[in-house]
Amino acid sequence: MTITAATPPAHRAPVDLARGFLTGGVLGTSLAALVAGIVIERVPLFVTGLAVPAVYGLLVFLAGAPRRLREASVAPCTALAVIESREAVKGEETDVPVRFDLTVAPDGAPAYRVEIRQDVHIADLPDYRPQSVVVVEYAPDRPWQVRIVKRPTPEWEERAAGARIDSAPGPAMVSDPPEGAAAGFATLFGLLLGAAAVVLLFRADLFPQGGAARQPSPKPSVFSTPTPSTTIVTSASSTMVLGPGRSLLDDGELRRAVDSLTQGKDRRRAVTLVVQNRLLSIVFLPTGKEAPHFDLRSVPYDRIPSLVTAARTTLGVESPRSWQLTADRVTGSLTIRITVTGSEGTASMEADGRGEVVRRSPVR
Missing domain, CATH: 2.40.50 (OB fold (Dihydrolipoamide Acetyltransferase, E2P))
Incomplete structure (x- = not known):
């Protein structure tokens, strides 16, 4: 018998173009919604990006059910x-x-x-x-x-x-006839259009202030404002602990802390003044009692930061871990002692009521 090649069936170009455009639009919208939902932190938009392709796939499946039934009913x-x-x-x-x-x-x-x-x-x-x-x-x-x-x-x-069958000329068909470049272009155009629609719809959130990239809300810094201090006041003593990020060696900090603990004339006479980096403790002279004491207004507060710095750097303590300043009149006159502790040991330095160094005891 004489054999000729069959002509492949014609493809439904308008339907295929519409299907390609719709598929591309769904993909573009879904991807853009997922990205935008993450960027602007909107959970409903992100969920929509996941749900749209699932719903579209279900609709395509249901729409193709009649065709599949017709094809199944046709005898091969x-x-x-x-x-x-x-x-x-x-x-x-x-x-x-x-x-x-x-x-x-x-x-x-x-x-x-x-x-x-x-x-x-x-x-x-x-x-x-x-x-x-x-x-x-x-x-x-x-x-x-x-x-x-x-x-x-x-x-x-x-x-x-x-039977004897002669070979038919090629090419051999392997699947559905190819849709061609037009269908691919329709899919790409739908994808870009769907993504652009989502971006334009949420452009105010994605690009606030005239196109500037959306920045996350600034988190408050730990040291943006001074942390409130803790104060404990009794009839015989007062203690103040500064919050993180503050030090009693800061400019004017020690004087302000002492003033806040000595409201009234009776609270200006102190037996002992103890200062650490963030800790201030004052023991006052009890009413009606006699003991060596000093007026807190006589302490050279402006000299204390430099005295502490000198004690930490000139007494042989290379890696100071802590320091403490104590002021009292146990020896008859106001004495300021600074003790520094480090891995090398403990050293101390004494100063008089004017803030002048009178004795050093370096690490040995």
Whole structure:
């Protein structure tokens, strides 16, 4: 018989273009919504980006259900075909995927070439040699969906045994006819348009203040404002602990702290004044009692920061861990003693009521 190549079925260009555009729009909208939801921290927008493709996929599935039912109700056509070539894709399993190049010769229709892939039992491979005639089935409206019938009816088996089919010219059909560049362009255009729509809709949140990139809300710094101090006041003493980021060696900090603890004339007479980095403790002279004491207004507060610095750097303590200043009149006159402790040991320095150094005891 004389064989000619079949003309592939015409593709529904307008429908395919619309489907490609809609698919691209859904993908672009979904991706843009996911990114925008993360950037502007909107959970509903992020969830929408996840839900849109899922809903679209469900709608496409439901819309295609009638077509799939119609296709399932159409009986397949049976025809003879000649194996032009075969190629086993894998050989380790019992059922081997084989790529077949066939010439299908339908009754009353032109022959055509098609390429298919079908699993064949390894023991049946010798039955599918090149140039052998086999019985195939295909869908009338999708002639590229061909399947070799492994156990044909006796009638078709007899026809295949005595048939001789000439090869049809290629190329071989392998799947649905390609949609072409127009459908791909429609998908890309829909993707860009969907993404642009989301960006324009939320441009005020994505690009506030005339296009500036949205910045996260600034977090308050630990040291942006002074941390309130803690004060404990009793009839005989007062203690103040400064908050983090503050030091009694800061300019004017010690004087202000002492003034806040000595409201009233009776609280200006102190027996002991103890200062550490953030700790201030004052022991006052009890009312009606006599003991060596001094007026807190006589302490040279302006000299104390430099005295502490000198004690920490000139007494041989290379890595000072802590320091303490004590002021009292146990020896008769106001004495200021600074003790520095480090890994090398403990050292001390004494100054008089004017803040002049009178004695040093370095580390030995």
